[in-house]
Amino acid sequence: MADVVIIGGGPGGYEAALVGKQLGGQVTLIERRGLGGSAVLTDVVPSKTLIATAEVMTQIGRADELGLRPDRDRAVGETVADTVEVDLALVNERVVQLAVQQSADIEARLTAEGIRIIHGTGRLDGTEAVIATHADGTRERLAADITLVATGARPRELPDARPDGDRILNWTQMYNLTELPRRLIVVGSGVTGAEFASAYNALGVDVVLVSSRDQVLPSEDDDAGRVLQAVFEESGMTIMSRARAVAAAAVGSGVVVTLEDGRTVEGSHVLMAVGAVPNTEGLGLAEAGVATLPSGHIEVDKVSRTSARGVYAAGDCTGVFNLASVAAMQGRIAMWHSLGDAVEPLDLKTVSANVFTAPEIATVGATQGEVDAGLVRAREVVLQLDSNARAKMQGLKDGFVKVFCLPTTGIVIGGVIVAPHASELVHVLSLAVRAKITVDQLAQAFTVYPSLSGSVAEASRRLHGTAGDEQLVY
Numbered sequence: 001m002a003d004v005v006i007i008g009g010g011p012g013g014y015e016a017a018l019v020g021k022q023l024g025g026q027v028t029l030i031e032r033r034g035l036g037g038s039a040v041l042t043d044v045v046p047s048k049t050l051i052a053t054a055e056v057m058t059q060i061g062r063a064d065e066l067g068l069r070p071d072r073d074r075a076v077g078e079t080v081a082d083t084v085e086v087d088l089a090l091v092n093e094r095v096v097q098l099a100v101q102q103s104a105d106i107e108a109r110l111t112a113e114g115i116r117i118i119h120g121t122g123r124l125d126g127t128e129a130v131i132a133t134h135a136d137g138t139r140e141r142l143a144a145d146i147t148l149v150a151t152g153a154r155p156r157e158l159p160d161a162r163p164d165g166d167r168i169l170n171w172t173q174m175y176n177l178t179e180l181p182r183r184l185i186v187v188g189s190g191v192t193g194a195e196f197a198s199a200y201n202a203l204g205v206d207v208v209l210v211s212s213r214d215q216v217l218p219s220e221d222d223d224a225g226r227v228l229q230a231v232f233e234e235s236g237m238t239i240m241s242r243a244r245a246v247a248a249a250a251v252g253s254g255v256v257v258t259l260e261d262g263r264t265v266e267g268s269h270v271l272m273a274v275g276a277v278p279n280t281e282g283l284g285l286a287e288a289g290v291a292t293l294p295s296g297h298i299e300v301d302k303v304s305r306t307s308a309r310g311v312y313a314a315g316d317c318t319g320v321f322n323l324a325s326v327a328a329m330q331g332r333i334a335m336w337h338s339l340g341d342a343v344e345p346l347d348l349k350t351v352s353a354n355v356f357t358a359p360e361i362a363t364v365g366a367t368q369g370e371v372d373a374g375l376v377r378a379r380e381v382v383l384q385l386d387s388n389a390r391a392k393m394q395g396l397k398d399g400f401v402k403v404f405c406l407p408t409t410g411i412v413i414g415g416v417i418v419a420p421h422a423s424e425l426v427h428v429l430s431l432a433v434r435a436k437i438t439v440d441q442l443a444q445a446f447t448v449y450p451s452l453s454g455s456v457a458e459a460s461r462r463l464h465g466t467a468g469d470e471q472l473v474y
Helices: 011-022 037-041 044-061 088-112 171-176 191-202 222-234 324-338 368-372 389-393 422-435 439-444 454-462
Strands: 003-007 026-031 116-124 129-134 139-143 146-149 153-155 183-187 206-210 238-240 245-251 254-259 264-267 269-272 276-278 311-313 352-355 360-365 379-384 400-405 412-419 471-473
Touching (some): 003 116, 011 088, 026 129, 037 088, 044 088, 171 191, 183 245, 191 222, 191 352, 206 264, 222 238, 222 360, 222 368, 245 269, 412 422, 412 454
Parallel strands (some): 003 026, 026 116, 183 269, 206 238
Antiparallel strands (some): 116 129, 129 139, 254 264, 400 412
16 A cells, blocks of 8 residues: 655645545645645635625626616615625625635545545655644654645735735735725736736726736737726726836825836725745755756646656646646646556646636637647637627627637637636537547537527537638627
């Protein structure tokens, strides 16, 4: 029976623990904060719970268009949205409770499977042992035939904009707020910044988004970013493009953010969403022969191996793709490989991802950037969401479905969906990419009428019979 020691209890760690136990390993998992790690306690679960509340407010905002108006005898307001008050203290209380409950559920599952859990920290002692420091300070040396490092990442900080947990916040501290900010400045227009800006904008907060790029979500599909920026601006959000923040300071009852060009922005709170850094310090990596990148991320191959024999790594500490789903897959692959089970290397071309803004942006496979750069040859179709019957019924106007296929065979190699619940709709494209099916096969599968998923089938139908490298826009 192999001794498996896992440092870090996030998605990469706890999913690996389950697989390791399933394959007959003697598994010990070390976690310093709580099972689920940052993904469950401070990042993915809390932020998406907050966004779920914001989604309801977004739907309420369309009520008038759907023929719903406030009862003038019972409520005061020009629109249905005017009659709804956001109790942020209650919202964040629910956010935190759900995160804690999810963590407890994960711990209960691992315990039931017979996995030993140590609440504390761990570091490598060479490649065949791990030193665990328990929460009470006691130390224990654990023999390790296989070690998995899954220690995640933390918010990056600017030297002159250190979070104080009160007015200057990182994303882990947003759930401490009990009242809606008077004016929220969001620094950073990547996924985290865009998601929080979208959520607080939907909750009725005056939001200023400071972006160092020309357009929000610079790493996402350009067409999708353009749609989202237009939605943000139409909703009243202020977007400061090509503006780089260099400092933030609490002044009186508010904050002042200083930009690189000398301009200042005032608000009540500021969220610093300027990236993440890996938690790889103090783990004994160098001493064990584990190579790291200049960024501090652990270098891994496609089966999660590091440069040290018997040592694997998974999740945000590797910097491969900062998604909980990828971390979980890296962890599972590490166990399948190390314990001799059948395994397929990680294939990033099949990863589906989602930005939880309003509308959502979901992607899988080949990207527009790769096609435009000539790295991938593809035919593509872009079908606007406002042509979809279900979208019209729901008052949806902003969004589209984009499908990429190979020029000769018609095999689906990627796609983009910009729509409410795109995270659910993208699954069919993810399956298509994974199974290498053609646009004709995808088009011939039945879809419900009316449905938003019908646009995926319609986009596939419009790619039938086209030739060469071309883009069709409808």
